[in-house]
Amino acid sequence: MPAIDVSKIGEGGGIFCRPAIHDNIAYFGACDKYFYAIGTKDGSELWKIFTDGAILSSPALDNEMLYFGCFDSCLYAVSIKEKDIVWKLRTGGIIASSPIVKGNIIYFGSCDSYLYAVSAKTHETLWKFKTGNEIIGNPIIDNDKIYFGSTDKYFYCLDKKGVFVWKFLAGGEFLIGEPCISDNTVYAAASDGYLYALDKNTGALKWKFLSGEEAYLCNACDEKHVYFGSRDRYLYALDKNTGEVKWKFRGNMSFNMPPIITKDRIYIGLDKIYAIDKKGHLIWQYNFSEIVDAFSFAYSPVLYKNKLYFTAFDGYFRCIDIDGNPLWEFRTNAPRGVEFKPGVMTSVSWWDEKQFSVFEEEHSFAPAEPYPILSRYGTDILTELEDKIENKYVDMKNPYLKDKKYAEPTSIYTEKKNTENTNKWKKVFGI
Secondary structure: OOOOOHHHOOOOOOOOOOOEEEOOEEEEEOOOOEEEEEEOOOOOEEEEEEOOOOOOOOOEEEOOEEEEEOOOOEEEEEEOOOOEEEEEEEOOOOOOOOOEEEOOEEEEEOOOOEEEEEEOOOOOEEEEEEOOOOOOOOOEEEOOEEEEEOOOOEEEEEEOOOOEEEEEEOOOOOOOEEOEEEOOEEEEEOOOOEEEEEEOOOOOEEEEEEOOOOOOEEEEEOOOEEEEEOOOOEEEEEEOOOOOEEEEEEOOOOOOOOOEEOOOEEEEEOOOEEEEEOOOOEEEEEEOOOOOOOOOOEOOOEEEOOEEEEEEOOOEEEEEEOOOOEEEEEEOOOOOOOOOOOOOOOOOOOOOHHHHHHHOOOOOOOOOOOOHHHHHHOOHHHHHHHHHHOOOHHHHHOHHHOOOOOOOOOOOOEEEEOOOOOOOHHHHHOO
8 A cells, every 4th residue: 555545535625736727727626526617817717527536636738628537537538618528538546647648648647556548539548557556646758758656666667659668666655746857867756755866768876865754756857956845844956967955945844746947936835835046045935825724735836927826725726926916716616624434533733744644544534623823823833933943854864964054944035925923922832
């Protein structure tokens, strides 16, 4: 059983996928089983389609067709013109993987352990490649090669006909998110906490970087660096050739999805939306949620026509400008949090290590009640307290981090938020 058991996410959760945007319309699915079309100018609902399962798969857009996976084990094909389901293909397991389309072929992974190649024209499975366990993360394509990871701890390379090229055994599972490729290197993070840099032609290990906790496929590249987020709450900027740390930026939550890289900025979705520069300095942060609990986390935003669009697990789809000012928000049918199948019900505070216990074998929980002090006084309390008692585990564990100075949040930024934070918590804690 993988570390993430996606079958334990039931209907009624929020949104955890990247929207596809085309002609001023944003398309995405949610855990309420609906697939939405939302106007990007004002957040108005244009249409929606009901499916037979929760949707965590980000849609792929090709020739005015949208493709996405669903928890009912089906790949859906939706027509933008017809605003309806045209066809769907059933696999043997839940589909959390986000598809990609190239040359009229749709590639995606399934929890039945197969990577599929499906014809967009005939809707037939052209081939499928079996791994040793579930495929939760997203595949990528580069020069007619397909790269993806599995929860069997292997990272794979196939050719466009599904023929095996190479595989690399990591120390942990490859989970949600996606790898990235730059030059001749593919970068992929695993649950053992390592970011692996592999030769894209042979699969040979070039270098690996160890973070402080387990990691998902939270990595993205630009011309100089690979940016890697971990559950230790740091975004690391590493030299692409050597893996040397150039700087690190600390957020308030675990990194679950890759950041968005632009020419001069990096946008991150966590408990807030963060905008940082290419040196790791915080430019602004937008606190999108008035409630602070285990479900106050956002997917990294999409930049479209100089605005940022992002989904969040509180059930909202939001738009902000590039300076972090809110423009509008759209509420789905999804209630806050997650409703689960019968099992142990556990309420957790948002920073608790069990915040993703939804993904663990032995845990499931009902929508969390916000921790009262954080709910009343704001999330900055946690960061300030941790600054006083920060565990240096990461620095001791990783030789790259010893005796280095990093770019951390400074006072030269402005915070965009919709709640008022105070310093009253100091009295509460007697600090």
